Amino acid sequence: MRAVVYDTVGATPEVRQVPRPACPPDGVVVDVAATGVCRSDWHAWRGHDPVPLPHVPGHEWSGTVAEVGPEVPSGAAGFSVGDRVTAPFVLGCGRCAWCAEGNAQVCPDQQQPGFTYAGSFAEQVVVHAAATNLVRLPEAVDLVAAAALGCRFATAFRALTGVARVQPGEWVVVVGCGGVGLSAVMIANALGARVVAVDVSEAARARALELGAAVALPAEEAAAAIHEVTGGGAHVGLDALGSPTTLDTSVRALRRHGRHVQVGLLLGDAAEAPVPWGLVVGQELQLFGSHGMAAVDYPAMLAMVADWRLDPARLVGCVIGLDDAGAALAAMDDPSPAGGGMTVVSLAPR
Known part of the structure; x- marks a missing residue:
């Protein structure tokens, strides 16, 4: 063959x-x-x-x-x-x-x-x-x-439905709008969530809006903007890329009792990326991994x-x-x- x-x-x-x-x-x-x-x-x-x-x-x-x-x-x-x-x-x-x-x-x-x-x-x-x-x-x-x-699509589906258990009306922030991230935007929108898409690329942000995102933000200082847009932070944050920066953005974008889902793989030295544990403990955030x-x-x-x-x-x-x-x-x-x-x-x- x-x-x-x-x-x-x-x-x-x-x-x-x-x-x-x-x-x-x-x-x-x-x-x-x-x-x-x-x-x-x-x-x-x-x-x-x-x-x-x-x-x-x-x-x-x-x-x-x-x-x-x-x-x-x-x-x-x-x-x-x-x-x-x-x-x-x-x-x-x-x-x-x-x-x-x-x-x-x-x-x-x-x-x-x-x-x-x-x-x-x-x-x-x-x-x-x-x-x-x-x-x-x-x-x-x-x-x-x-x-x-x-x-990409199945990974995003389970991350949102089986791990984060997204509910209608919740705010979901998707950090990184590549294949997994854009799939997550489409799926979260279909589940009745309100989606904030975050990416460094203007083209990726525009595509996220086409696929159902309510808001699309550049990556720089996105966490603060998300708290303002969502009235206190997202219920769910999903790092669809996998980097110390995107992980940090997703966690910091959450409201109290928010759920972070790590989907993007952190490779090499990035696998030891720090997490803002003061926020995790003080605001009782939940951190999840999701693999396919x-x-x-x-x-x-x-x-x-x-x-x-x-x-x-x-x-x-x-x-x-x-x-x-x-x-x-x-x-x-x-x-x-x-x-x-x-x-x-x-x-x-x-």
């Missing part, structure tokens, strides 16, 4: 012929219809997140089942060849206590396509433990739009997509072919201004 491969950190990704993947007994092989180009793939390519080499990137995708392992349930409760599917970027083992509780996103034996094994920049990708991880897509959900769900979303939680999100309360297709900016995927990944060395939309690789049906 054709796949995008790089042999060493930072080497030019190129399309080449590789063996088709073997189907695991408890898993499936999927014909990839579309796959997103995500900054997490860029981090791995640049060596910030070690991966086995040579490597095929890609971790957010949609497609149809091509082969089913003998241990996968079939029929209405299982999966069959031809089913339209997607999966989270974190695949639980399906055997541990965390998976049994519906928390595969923190499975200690998790696998991640595009990181721990070959990903979806290819004509086929494998899903292990399909009964735990595979998600059937409603016919109303377009396959290109579905490729936006597995990482398990397959068991997808139905609520897909229902909102199917009835148009959420439209992830609005986040897609560019659709390219597999031959251009490596160049799109490398282009993230010099990213265009935020707000331009995510790039999706579409694979022509065979």
